Amino acid sequence: MLRNLVSGAGVGARLIRSSGWITAGHFASQFIRMGSNLILTRLLFPEAFGVMALITVFLVGLTMLSDIGVSLSIQQSPRGDDPDFVDTAWTIQIIRGVVLWIACCFLGIFAAWIYDNEQLRAMLPVAGLSLLVAGFNPTRIDAASRHLTLRRVTLLDFVSQVISVGMLLILAWQMKTVWSLIIGGVLGALVRLFIMNMFLPGPRNKLRWSPDAASELIKFGKWIFLSTLCGFLLTQGDKAILGKYLSLTTLGIYNIGYFMAxxxxxxxxxxxxxxxxxxxxxxxxxxxxxxxxxxxxxxxxxxxxxxxxxxxxxxxxxxxxxxxxxxxxxxxxxxxxxxxxxxxxxxxxxxxxxxxxxxxxxxxxxxxxxxxxxxxxxxxxxxxxxxxxxxxxxxxxxxxxxxxxxxxxxxxxxxxxxxxxxxxxxxxxxxxxxxxxxxxxxxxxxxxxxxxxx
Structure with a gap:
């Protein structure tokens, strides 16, 4: 009976399998991330993690503040399998990625001023390239979530993370500065995009604009956009606020603890x-x-x-x-x-x-x-x-x-x-x-x- 429950095609069976794959993938991902952090803390100074925490606040903030729920729309909409709908969603996603990178270029100036750290002026535009790359991620990832068939996505995510972490550690060993973390993040986004495009089955996305699909996406997404504005304060507000109270070294230590907790x-x-x-x-x-x-x-x-x-x-x-x-x-x-x-x-x-x-x-x-x-x-x-x-x-x-x-x-x-x-x-x-x-x-x-x- 248990075997039939797990291997069946019903919602319950797919729910159990998908939850299992997500859990296994997340444990593996966090294990790799923690292992890389242990090595990085011996290659880099705590201040590097403080600077990266501030950069992450801006990247996550931009990502959340511009989110119109493309992924959620594909998962919950009755049209989530319609090529016109998903290709319009992909086109919107690309436009968003371009806008986010341009915003990073301007925010570098603001961040350098508000945190009195000139490094941020150049670092944020480079780090923002990861957002530009992510805009091209295929909607086949969201389709897998929609149908609760997450085995291959989880495995591909694991492979891309292993490759990305390997490159990051080599960069940190050679450079021994916060720039290694920034460049490593961009390379990681490129690796994930390449692997998902090459090995995830399903129809390829095309640039397309369907007015009715865009209208549905925007109608649902306008509230997601406003929700993620609040979500930013809930998940990243502490680090943004603490950046004004704590030194970069102390903020880096806080970020290590926050990551684990x-x-x-x-x-x-x-x-x-x-x-x-x-x-x-x-x-x-x-x-x-x-x-x-x-x-x-x-x-x-x-x-x-x-x-x-x-x-x-x-x-x-x-x-x-x-x-x-x-x-x-x-x-x-x-x-x-x-x-x-x-x-x-x-x-x-x-x-x-x-x-x-x-x-x-x-x-x-x-x-x-x-x-x-x-x-x-x-x-x-x-x-x-x-x-x-x-x-x-x-x-x-x-x-x-x-x-x-x-x-x-x-x-x-x-x-x-x-x-x-x-x-x-x-x-x-x-x-x-x-x-x-x-x-x-x-x-x-x-x-x-x-x-x-x-």
Whole structure:
């Protein structure tokens, strides 16, 4: 029976297989990334990671602030297999890539001024070439997510990452500057584009403009665009703000800890973005009790899996950093603990956002994310001003609790809210958070060092 469930052609079987491939791919990707980071921390100084963190803030910010949901549109639209629709989406994606690179050229001047670092003037335009290259990625990647057939995409992503990391390490060994990270990022984007184009099956994209397809993409995407503006503040706002409070060296150490602590959140977002949206499209939970039960079961399993990883990091993060990194980066261990605890309330409700997107409610998601971003940014800055990094982390944690009723309200609108899920994991999350803080209480003073570092 289990074999039939996993190997069948139904939604459940494809969901299990796709989730398994995404999970395996993400673990492999993060393992490679962590291994490369361990080598890079011995080849480069912490300041290099601080500069790269700022550059990443701008690149991710531009990417998110210009996102009109092309990938999500292909996954959820009834026309997601129509050549006119996907080729129009690809054309829009290319135009966006060109615009993003031009924006990077101008933002280099602004970034150099606001952070008082002339290196950024030249680095941002070069780093922005990766966004230009990514604009040419084939929509066959999104089609694989739409149909929950992610095995080949996952394997190709793994191969491209191995090649890209190898080139990056060679560059870092030879150059020993932050330029190696920048050039490595551009080469990585080129490698992924080449591999996906060469080895991913399906029809090739062509430059095409279908007015009705463009109208549908823009109608759905305008709310995604506004949502990603809020998403930028939620996922990158901390580093953008801390860049004004901390030295580049300290910011680099913070970024190392943040990378490790955000692993469970990144994995869950990737699975749900590529699996839960198609699942909700094919089995909307408000359509029948059977659909609701299947979605509920998937949500319970997903949250439990992510919780297990999150609290394993929270308890063991300090020792993991001490074991893997050299002494210059050991302060990142307590950052792992703080960030892991900070994200717990968010993990409880994150599946609900994808329920709304699966039903095409990009407008509802935007309004929710707008409130989330506003509350989180205000409390993060207030906490940083008055209580240092510890206050900022507590501010984010409180903001997620304050906004959760609105998360539940959106889920209820689409017949996806599960109060027992929220209650159970809320109690478990709070109990484990208290246990983690008690366990690491003596180490939390490190956060005040970050608050005073300039």
């Amino acid at each position: 955000s692993f469970p959140q990144a994995l869950s977002a990737r699975i749900m973005g590529q699996v839960m949206i198609p699942m909700h499209r094919e089995r909307p939970p408000d359509a029948s009790a059977s659909n609701y039960a299947k979605v509920r079961q998937a949500r319970f399993a997903m949250t439990g899996f992510i919780f297990a990883m999150q609290f394993a990091l929270a308890f063991l993060g300090v020792w993991i950093v001490e074991l893997l990194y050299d002494p210059r980066f050991h302060a990142a261990g307590i950052i792992v603990v703080a960030i892991a605890c900070m994200n717990v309330p968010y993990l409880i409700g994150m599946t609900y956002d994808f329920s709304a997107l699966g039903n095409g409610d990009s407008r509802g998601v935007f309004y929710l994310l707008l409130i989330k971003a506003t509350v989180q940014t205000i409390l993060f800055i207030a906490g940083m001003e008055y209580y240092g990094l510890a206050g900022a982390v507590i501010g984010v944690w409180l903001s997620q609790i304050i906004v959760h009723p609105l998360v539940a309200r959106l889920a209820y609108k689409h017949g996806a809210w599960d109060p027992w899920h929220d209650l159970l994991y809320g109690v478990v999350g709070l109990s484990l958070t208290v246990a983690v803080l008690w366990f690491h209480w003596d180490s939390l003073s490190v956060l005040q060092v970050f608050a005073s570092a300039q």
